[in-house]
Each structure stands twice: as structure tokens, then as C-alpha cells.
Amino acid sequence: xxxxxxxxxxxxxxxxxxxxxxxxxxxxxxxxxxxxxxxxxxxxxxxxxxxxxxxxxxxxxxxxxxxxxxxxxxxxxxxxxxxxxxxxxxxxxxxxxxxxxxxxxxxxxxxxxxxxxxxxxxxxxxxxxxxxxxxxxxxxxxxxxxxxxxxxxxxxxxxxxxxxxxxxxxxxxxxxxxxxxxxxxxxxxxxxxxxxxxxxxxxxxxxxxxxxxxxxxxxxxxxxxxxxxxxxxxxxxxxxxxxxxxxxxxxxxxxxxxxxxxxxxxxxxxxxxxxxxxxxxxxxxxxxxxxxxxxxxxxxxxxxxxxxxxxxxxxxxxxxxxxxxxxxxxxxxxxxxxxxxxxxxxxxxxxxxxxxxxxxxxxxxxxxxxxxxxxxxxxxxxxxxxxxxxxxxxxxxxxxxxxxxxxxxxxxxxxxxxxxxxxxxxxxxxxxxxxxxxxxxxxxxxxxxxxxxxxxxxxxxxxxxxx
Amino acid sequence: xxxxxxxxxxxxxxxxxxxxxxxxxxxxxxxxxxxxxxxxxxxxxxxxxxxxxxxxxxxxxxxxxxxxxxxxxxxxxxxxxxxxxxxxxxxxxxxxxxxxxxxxxxxxxxxxxxxxxxxxxxxxxxxxxxxxxxxxxxxxxxxxxxxxxxxxxxxxxxxxxxxxxxxxxxxxxxxxxxxxxxxxxxxxxxxxxxxxxxxxxxxxxxxxxxxxxxxxxxxxxxxxxxxxxxxxxxxxxxxxxxxxxxxxxxxxxxxxxxxxxxxxxxxxxxxxx
Ligand code: SF4
Numbered sequence: 001x002x003x004x005x006x007x008x009x010x011x012x013x014x015x016x017x018x019x020x021x022x023x024x025x026x027x028x029x030x031x032x033x034x035x036x037x038x039x040x041x042x043x044x045x046x047x048x049x050x051x052x053x054x055x056x057x058x059x060x061x062x063x064x065x066x067x068x069x070x071x072x073x074x075x076x077x078x079x080x081x082x083x084x085x086x087x088x089x090x091x092x093x094x095x096x097x098x099x100x101x102x103x104x105x106x107x108x109x110x111x112x113x114x115x116x117x118x119x120x121x122x123x124x125x126x127x128x129x130x131x132x133x134x135x136x137x138x139x140x141x142x143x144x145x146x147x148x149x150x151x152x153x154x155x156x157x158x159x160x161x162x163x164x165x166x167x168x169x170x171x172x173x174x175x176x177x178x179x180x181x182x183x184x185x186x187x188x189x190x191x192x193x194x195x196x197x198x199x200x201x202x203x204x205x206x207x208x209x210x211x212x213x214x215x216x217x218x219x220x221x222x223x224x225x226x227x228x229x230x231x232x233x234x235x236x237x238x239x240x241x242x243x244x245x246x247x248x249x250x251x252x253x254x255x256x257x258x259x260x261x262x263x264x265x266x267x268x269x270x271x272x273x274x275x276x277x278x279x280x281x282x283x284x285x286x287x288x289x290x291x292x293x294x295x296x297x298x299x300x301x302x303x304x305x306x307x308x309x310x311x312x313x314x315x316x317x318x319x320x321x322x323x324x325x326x327x328x329x330x331x332x333x334x335x336x337x338x339x340x341x342x343x344x345x346x347x348x349x350x351x352x353x354x355x356x357x358x359x360x361x362x363x364x365x366x367x368x369x370x371x372x373x374x375x376x377x378x379x380x381x382x383x384x385x386x387x388x389x390x391x392x393x394x395x396x397x398x399x400x401x402x403x404x405x406x407x408x409x410x411x412x413x414x415x416x417x418x419x420x421x422x423x424x425x426x427x428x429x430x431x432x433x434x435x436x437x438x439x440x441x442x443x444x445x446x447x448x449x450x451x452x453x454x455x456x457x458x459x460x461x462x463x464x465x466x467x
Numbered sequence: 468x469x470x471x472x473x474x475x476x477x478x479x480x481x482x483x484x485x486x487x488x489x490x491x492x493x494x495x496x497x498x499x500x501x502x503x504x505x506x507x508x509x510x511x512x513x514x515x516x517x518x519x520x521x522x523x524x525x526x527x528x529x530x531x532x533x534x535x536x537x538x539x540x541x542x543x544x545x546x547x548x549x550x551x552x553x554x555x556x557x558x559x560x561x562x563x564x565x566x567x568x569x570x571x572x573x574x575x576x577x578x579x580x581x582x583x584x585x586x587x588x589x590x591x592x593x594x595x596x597x598x599x600x601x602x603x604x605x606x607x608x609x610x611x612x613x614x615x616x617x618x619x620x621x622x623x624x625x626x627x628x629x630x631x632x633x634x635x636x637x638x639x640x641x642x643x644x645x646x647x648x649x650x651x652x653x654x655x656x657x658x659x660x661x662x663x664x665x666x667x668x669x670x671x672x673x674x675x676x677x678x679x680x681x682x683x684x685x686x687x688x689x690x691x692x693x694x695x696x697x698x699x700x701x702x703x704x705x706x707x708x709x710x711x712x713x714x715x716x717x718x719x720x721x722x723x724x725x726x727x728x729x730x731x732x733x734x735x736x737x738x739x740x
Binding site: 016032044047051052057092101286364370377378 | 582586587588590613615616618626642644645646647648649689691693695696698699700702704705706707708709711713715723724725
């Protein structure tokens with residue numbers, strides 16, 4: 001099999017992994033070595049479905065001894081199998097990197113022989129990249145469940161980000177659909193990774209404190225190998241199992257809090273196998289995935305607590321109104337707010353005002369009184385924000401009565417999913433958009449605010465892990 | 468002509484050579500001559516208005532540098548960086564916008580200086596400049612994303628681009644740092660400007676005639692591998708070409724390896740991979 005055929009097979013098998021980001025790691029360039037990373041990441045291309053390509057995302061091999069119901073590489077499928085040699089893949093990564101095709105490598109794998117053997121192959125590839133080629137670009141490793149702690153530690157010293165796929169939002173669904181993966185084999189490495197990252201952050205902070213003299217002159221290169229400096233992420237499939245949005249969002253909130261995850265990714269279930277355990281549908285719940293990401297965004301960047309977004313009595317997100325607008329409509333007593341005075345945290349809560357918009361408002365109002373014209377210039381989605389603000393005392397709501405029922409229709413706007421593909425909702429054309437143009441998932445997101453540590457989230461994870 | 472001080476002109480356009488230094492020389496002259504030019508534009512795009520006279524300005528590095536020092540002293544180096552970024556834009560009003568911004572910051576009362584001038588988002592002199600800065604920054608970001616190098620037979624890595632602002636100078640440092648000892652050229656066809664990095668330092672070269680040798684055979688293989696990877700990643704059930712166009716504007720596709728036709732492969736009757 002030639003290189004191109006191999007690449008085709010192993011990229012195709014990796015494509016359902018949605019987590020493609022190169023963010024969270026900041027490693028400046030060093031003379032004599034190839035590559036650098038930047039905190040914000042960088043998308044180098046976009047697929048025909050509009051998803052970002054920033055890493056060479058492939059499997060080490062699609063040979064697999066496991067038999068997960070939803071996966072095209074499962075051992076019971078008769079498909080073309082292929083495997084990269086570690087050096088071959090390292091070389092390809094370098095070649096792509098030099099051409100500015102990618103920011104680095106995103107490697108995951110089917111289970112060949114056993115988890116440890118698989119991980120050793122991956123480690124060899126990372127080692128060649130880092131040690132032989134001095135590669136300073138981004139590496140994301142997807143850990144194979146069941147890998148031994150020593151090997152996980154070695155992976156962590158070589159890569160920027162690690163992830164273990166949770167696969168499903170509940171333990172029951174996991175054991176039904178991925179029978180060879182135990183919830184323990186997934187959570188144990190997640191915990192180990194979380195602890196190693198925390199430890200490495202502490203030791204690095206200490207190391208840095210030593211040389212405050214002449215800091216300008218010393219080249220700060222992380223001396224000891226930091227453990228996965230870009231943190232840990234995970235992914236779960238949505239729509240193949242019965243869990244509600246309420247369960248899913250509470251689980252992700254718990255993961256952010258107790259394991260300090262950088263990202264939780266959701267992947268709308270895309271049918272590839274015929275299997276009695278899976279729903280019989282051709283449609284993909286892309287709008288639901290979209291709403292979940294919006295909710296996730298609110299938790300990570302808008303200082304929302306999960307309980308403000310969703311509760312048990314209405315366990316699914318509203319398909320017609322985005323979760324931020326929904327919250328505002330349910331809390332009209334807190335509005336309207338005066339844009340020239342309101343604190344930053346409150347501006348963030350106004351539908352139509354994004355993180356950037358709120359920051360710009362705070363800056364601009366120091367020297368000028370803000371009205372409609374200024375707000376529009378500052379990148380605020382005024383036609384959404386107007387119902388929730390006053391400008392210098394004047395309510396901007398344009399004659400619309402200040403009630404939930406009257407404002408709501410003005411906030412429903414379409415999710416632009418395009419005219420193609422197999423969206424679950426194609427019968428309902430053009431539902432709702434995000435928070436408005438200004439708030440579309442910005443590529444340069446600000447640093448993640450720490451979440452309020454309310455009730456300890458451990459118990460929830462424990463129920464996930466233990467029967 | 469040389470830049471000699473004369474009686475102030477009304478309704479005058481200053482014409483420069485299209486460089487940042489040229490533009491700043493114009494700004495310097497406006498002060499020296501006590502004039503308020505209507506337009507400050509590169510010679511290549513100059514369109515005289517009715518009744519407008521033209522002053523052709525020769526770039527003088529020292530004068531340009533005095534403007535830089537003045538701006539940095541008055542409002543800091545971040546503001547001068549903003550001027551640098553804005554000046555890469557192609558808009559006809561780029562020069563005059565930069566001039567108005569500089570004139571504003573130089574006249575700004577000392578008492579206003581606790582607040583960074585770039586925070587005055589509602590002030591037209593600042594807002595107009597920031598609009599240009601934003602445009603240039605977006606275009607520079609696109610270049611970081613979508614530059615594609617191919618490996619030439621003489622060992623150099625080459626990329627051709629067609630940006631809508633002359634942002635090559637803004638990205639050279641970035642690529643030089645990350646690619647390290649890899650010599651490369653980014654050639655901006657739209658502005659006839661090449662950024663040349665020899666593996667140690669970079670410089671800008673102006674000109675249309677660029678003699679580009681063939682790419683290596685191995686490079687061709689890698690290009691095919693990239694296209695193959697690109698095709699394999701797309702999920703049909705999610706097909707959404709509108710979204711792709713939004714993130715990756717069609718005007719850039721010409722220079723994108725993955726948007727070029729596929730070569731027929733061994734054992735393939737169709738030219739797809
Ligand atoms: S372990 Fe399961 S999900 Fe992973 S490749 Fe094997 S069958 Fe697929």
C-alpha cells in the first residue's frame with residue numbers, strides 16, 4: 001500500500017473525531033528548531049462541511065481488537081486496514097508543517113494487539129518528532145483507554161494536549177455501545193492526566209520565580225518537560241443514546257470543575273454501522289450539537305453556571321432560542337441595563353453583546369457616551385441587544401412591550417446550517433443563529449475564566465464511574 | 468522634485484511611492500508646509516479630483532523616522548504599531564486616515580493621556596484608523612492560515628499570495644521564527660512585493676519579474692498527499708459549502724493547494740483521490 005492510500009484510509013477513519021484545535025499552548029520559536037505554537041491556535045483549511053483543519057488528524061492504525069457499536073474500525077467490520085510506521089508518520093508531519101498545511105499532529109489509534117502496544121507505537125512517533133527533529137509544533141494525543149500509567153506519563157511529556165474520549169454521557173450507554181471499554185479505564189487516565197498537569201504547573205511556576213533578574217535577557221524555554229501544557233479535553237457522542245441535554249451539560253460542568261478540562265467536545269452521532277443497539281436514523285442532530293456548544297460557551301466564557309442554563313424540569317435546550325437569550329428572557333427583572341454604567345459581568349449577559357463587545361464598551365465609555373450609533377460600531381448586535389439595554393437612560397426597545405412573550409419572537413433567528421447535509425431538522429428550515437454575528441465562535445477566545453466552585457462535582461463523576 | 472518648502476497649497480493631494488516611509492514623509496511635510504492635504508495616496512492609484520493640485524513627495528527616511536519618534540513619544544509604541552498595520556491597507560483613504568490620526572494624537576492635551584488613545588473607540592480619528600487596523604489584521608491572519616509553500620529545486624520554499632492589503636511585512640517575522648532555517652519567499656502578486664527570508668534574516672523586495680524554478684518531484688507527491696488528506700476529512704452528512712466559503716473566501720482558493728485539481732493516481736481511472 002503506498003503512502004497516499006494509507007493516508008486516505010487512516011484520515012478517513014479519524015474524521016469523526018471532532019476535536020481539532022491547536023490552541024492552549026504557547027511555545028515561542030527557538031533558533032535551530034522547527035516550529036512554534038500560539039495560544040489561539042490557527043486553522044489552516046476548512047473541509048467541505050466547514051470544519052477547521054489545523055492538525056494532521058490521523059489514526060496510527062485502524063486495526064482494532066475492540067468492537068464498539070458506532071465505529072467503522074471495529075473488528076467485526078470488513079474494511080481495508082492500514083498502519084503507519086512511526087517514522088513514516090513523523091516524516092509526513094514535518095513535510096506538511098514546512099508547507100504551512102498544519103500546526104502539528106493529532107494522533108489517535110485503533111487498539112492493535114493491546115492498549116500498551118498501541119501507545120508505544122504512538123510514543124515512538126512523538127519521540128522522533130520531538131527529539132530527532134526538534135519539532136516545536138503542536139501535538140495532540142488521544143489516549144487509548146486501558147493504557148498503563150507509566151506510558152501515559154511518557155506521552156504527557158511529549159505532547160501539548162491529551163484527551164481520553166468519554167464516548168457517551170452515561171456509564172450505561174458506554175457499556176452497551178463500547179463493551180470492551182470500562183468507565184474506569186476512561187476515568188482513571190483522565191484523573192492521572194489532570195493531576196500530572198496540576199503538578200507540572202506548580203513546579204514550573206517555582207522554576208520561573210527563580211530568575212526574575214534580567215528576565216529580559218534570559219530566553220525562557222520551559223526547562224523540564226511540562227506535562228501536556230495545553231491541557232486535557234474529551235469528547236462524547238450526542239444522539240446515539242438517550243441522555244438529555246441536562247445530563248450532558250451537568251456532566252461537562254463537572255468535568256471542567258473537577259478535572260480542569262480545557263474543552264468538552266460534542267459530536268452529533270453520524271450513523272456508519274447497521275447495529276440493533278443504535279438508533280435507526282439517517283439524520284444527524286447538528287442543531288442539537290450546536291445548542292450544546294452554545295451552552296458550553298456560556299459556561300466557559302460568559303461566567304454562567306450550568307444551573308442557570310438548564311434545569312431538570314426542561315431537560316432539553318430550546319431549539320428556537322439560544323441559551324443566552326433564553327436566560328435573559330427568564331430574567332427580565334434584571335433588565336434593561338444601562339450600557340454606560342453596567343458592570344462588565346452584566347454586559348456579558350445581554351443578548352447581542354459578546355465578550356469582545358462588552359470589552360469594547362467598557363473601554364469606549366471612558367471617553368464617550370454610548371448610543372445606538374456607537375454601539376453598532378463597537379460590534380454589538382444592536383437589533384438583539386436593544387430590548388435589554390438603555391442608552392443614557394433611554395430604553396431602546398423600539399416600542400416592543402417589555403415582556404417575555406413580546407420580545408421572544410424578536411430573538412429567534414435561524415441557525416445557519418446551510419442547505420445541504422443531513423440535518424435532523426431539515427423540515428424546519430433555517431432555525432436560529434448563535435448569539436448574533438458578533439458572537440460567532442471567535443477563533444481568538446479570551447482566557448477561560450475559572451468556574452465558580454459550587455457543589456463539589458465529584459459525586460456526579462463517581463456515578464459515571466461506579467455502578 | 469525635492470521637498471522644498473513653499474507657500475501652502477489649498478486642495479492638494481500628496482503622492483508617495485506606496486511605502487510606509489513614503490506615507491510618513493508626507494505627514495512630516497504636511498506639518499512643515501502648514502498644509503492640510505485632501506488626499507495622501509500612492510502614485511499607482513492616484514486619481515486627481517477636480518481643482519486639486521498634486522505634490523509628488525520623495526521618500527526621506529529621516530523625516531519618516533521623526534514622525535515615528537513623535538507618535539511613539541506622544542502616545543506609545545502600540546499606537547505606532549497600529550499606524551504600521553493600518554498603512555498596509557489598499558483603501559484610497561488609508562493615507563489621509565493615518566494623517567488625521569497622527570494629527571489628533573500630536574494635538575491631544577496632556578490631561579487626556581491617562582487613557583490610551585486607542586481606547587477612544589467613539590472618536591472618528593481613532594475609529595477610522597482602527598477600522599483599517601482590523602482589516603489589515605484579518606488579512607494578516609488569513610495569510611498565516613492560508614500561505615502554502617512548495618519546495619523548489621533550488622532549495623527555497625515558495626508561496627504566492629494575492630491579499631487585499633499589503634500585509635507580507637506583517638507576517639514575515641512570524642514565518643521566519645517558526646520555520647527557522649528554512650529559506651522562503653512569500654510573493655504578493657497583487658502588490659508586487661516579495662518577502663525574502665534566507666534562513667537568518669528577512670527583507671522586502673519590490674518587483675514584478677520573479678523567476679521561479681520548478682518545484683521538486685517530492686513536493687508534487689506531498690501536495691497530492693495533502694489533497695488526499697483534505698478530501699478524506701469531509702463528512703458528507705455535514706456537507707455545508709456556504710460555511711466553508713465563509714471561513715475560507717473563494718478569492719483565496721487560487722493559491723490553495725487543496726483547492727487545485729487532483730492528479731490521476733496509479734490504478735485510478737478517475738482523477739480523484
Ligand atoms: S477502540 Fe472502539 S472506537 Fe476505538 S477504533 Fe476500536 S472499535 Fe473504534
